[in-house]
Amino acid sequence: MHPPGAGTVLVRYGEVGIKSDQLRTRMEKQLQANSRAILDDRDLPGSVEQAYTRLYVHTTPARIDEVTDAVTDAFGVVSASPALRVDPTMAAICDALADAARDQYDGQTFAVRAQRAGPQSAHPFSSPELEREGGSVVHTAAQEEGYEPTVDLDDPEMTFSVECRQDDAYVFLERRDGPGGLPVGTQKPLVALVSGGIDSPVAAWLTMKRGAPVIPLYVDLGEYGGVDHRMRAIDTVERLRRFAPNVDCRLRVAPGGEGIEQIAGVTEMYRMLVARRFMFRIAAAVAEDVGAVGVVTGESIGQKSSQTTANLRVTSAAIDLPIHRPLLSMDKPEITERAKKIGSYDDSTIDAGCQQLAPEAPATQPPLERIGAAEPDDLARLAAEAAAAITVADGDPSA
Ligand code: ATP
Ligand code: MG
Numbered sequence: 116m117h118p119p120g121a122g123t124v125l126v127r128y129g130e131v132g133i134k135s136d137q138l139r140t141r142m143e144k145q146l147q148a149n150s151r152a153i154l155d156d157r158d159l160p161g162s163v164e165q166a167y168t169r170l171y172v173h174t175t176p177a178r179i180d181e182v183t184d185a186v187t188d189a190f191g192v193v194s195a196s197p198a199l200r201v202d203p204t205m206a207a208i209c210d211a212l213a214d215a216a217r218d219q220y221d222g223q224t225f226a227v228r229a230q231r232a233g234p235q236s237a238h239p240f241s242s243p244e245l246e247r248e249g250g251s252v253v254h255t256a257a258q259e260e261g262y263e264p265t266v267d268l269d270d271p272e273m274t275f276s277v278e279c280r281q282d283d284a285y286v287f288l289e290r291r292d293g294p295g296g297l298p299v300g301t302q303k304p305l306v307a308l309v310s311g312g313i314d315s316p317v318a319a320w321l322t323m324k325r326g327a328p329v330i331p332l333y334v335d336l337g338e339y340g341g342v343d344h345r346m347r348a349i350d351t352v353e354r355l356r357r358f359a360p361n362v363d364c365r366l367r368v369a370p371g372g373e374g375i376e377q378i379a380g381v382t383e384m385y386r387m388l389v390a391r392r393f394m395f396r397i398a399a400a401v402a403e404d405v406g407a408v409g410v411v412t413g414e415s416i417g418q419k420s421s422q423t424t425a426n427l428r429v430t431s432a433a434i435d436l437p438i439h440r441p442l443l444s445m446d447k448p449e450i451t452e453r454a455k456k457i458g459s460y461d462d463s464t465i466d467a468g469c470q471q472l473a474p475e476a477p478a479t480q481p482p483l484e485r486i487g488a489a490e491p492d493d494l495a496r497l498a499a500e501a502a503a504a505i506t507v508a509d510g511d512p513s514a
Pocket of ligand 1: 307308309310311312313314315316332333334335336394411412413414419
């Protein structure tokens with residue numbers, strides 16, 4: 116919902132705005148570049164203007180809805196409003212409010228909210244004055260359309276908002292939520308282990324939401340995995356790309372088949388844990404190669420036997436790099452809901468490859484030494500080789 120002729124998107128970014136000056140400037144630049152990249156990726160016209168604690172995307176009224184949706188995909192954005200730009204005078208603002216009321220008002224309870232930015236002396240009216248005058252203009256316009264409008268200042272069904280700057284003012288009717296967080300690219304990168312299941316793409320997305328670019332890594336399990344799994348992983352990663360087209364988050368594939376074959380011979384009880392330690396070693400080696408400073412997984416406490424708190428201790432001990440688990444405390448329904456919002460939810464019933472490797476009675480509280488002793492001797496070498504042989508997936512299933 117927006118005033119007729121709206122051609123500017125007002126973009127708000129909460130957390131970025133409260134950083135120290137130097138850091139804020141860097142984050143704002145990154146947010147500007149990221150928004151620009153999303154617009155370009157979707158062939159949307161618009162110029163991105165940086166102002167104090169706001170971004171303004173000036174575009175054409177014909178594309179205003181798409182542009183608003185696009186910028187609300189950028190990490191760091193708290194909300195965005197499609198707005199009409201007018202002169203910062205009482206008359207121009209009231210005209211715009213009346214137009215908006217005639218065009219969009221539909222009998223709801225309403226309120227007018229006004230905010231002024233810049234020095235006090237910039238406008239010959241106060242925000243309350245603007246709200247009173249605007250409210251009466253909207254009321255009259257609504258009456259002329261045949262309604263009996265009611266003002267509700269506490270909990271209005273429709274809010275006519277005005278933001279007044281020194282040189283211009285903006286009128287808007289809605290706020291669309293963004294993801295919040297920090298602009299991606301403002302943290303050092305992390306390697307995200309992505310299996311193509313429901314969890315791992317959500318973990319990667321949440322990591323980017325806090326500003327860290329991810330290098331998605333899929334471990335090809337050879338005959339325990341398969342082309343279907345890889346394709347699924349490629350597809351989910353493609354979803355992530357939409358949120359950050361300027362991050363190179365193409366899926367990297369490590370050939371883990373040889374290692375997994377060795378692991379298949381490990382005593383049943385410890386097999387899954389050894390397999391997970393193998394993946395972590397591959398991820399750590401890739402991280403070193405690409406300059407990433409940690410590993411991300413879609414694990415959540417107790418979701419599987421390999422994810423008990425005791426087993427997370429055993430698997431985490433395989434590498435020195437920190438392993439980040441953004442889903443640690445989330446339940447499956449919460450994760451699924453998030454995956455649907457992101458668009459990575461895939462209700463494919465294909466079982467993950469590891470199922471074939473999964474024993475009937477896995478250990479849930481194994482002593483760390485026993486795991487180390489159970490590991491095939493050349494596992495470290497196999498992990499290093501797999502990491503050295505990664506390829507970039509291009510979506511071709513025969514590749
Ligand atoms: P997902 O967690 O993605 O839904 P899943 O629950 O079937 O898949 P688990 O066996 O629980 O996967 O694995 C836990 C985590 O280990 C995954 O979230 C992912 O980060 C990582 N992982 C599992 N299998 C692979 C793989 N083949 N390649 C890369 N990472 C993997
Ligand atoms: Mg999982």
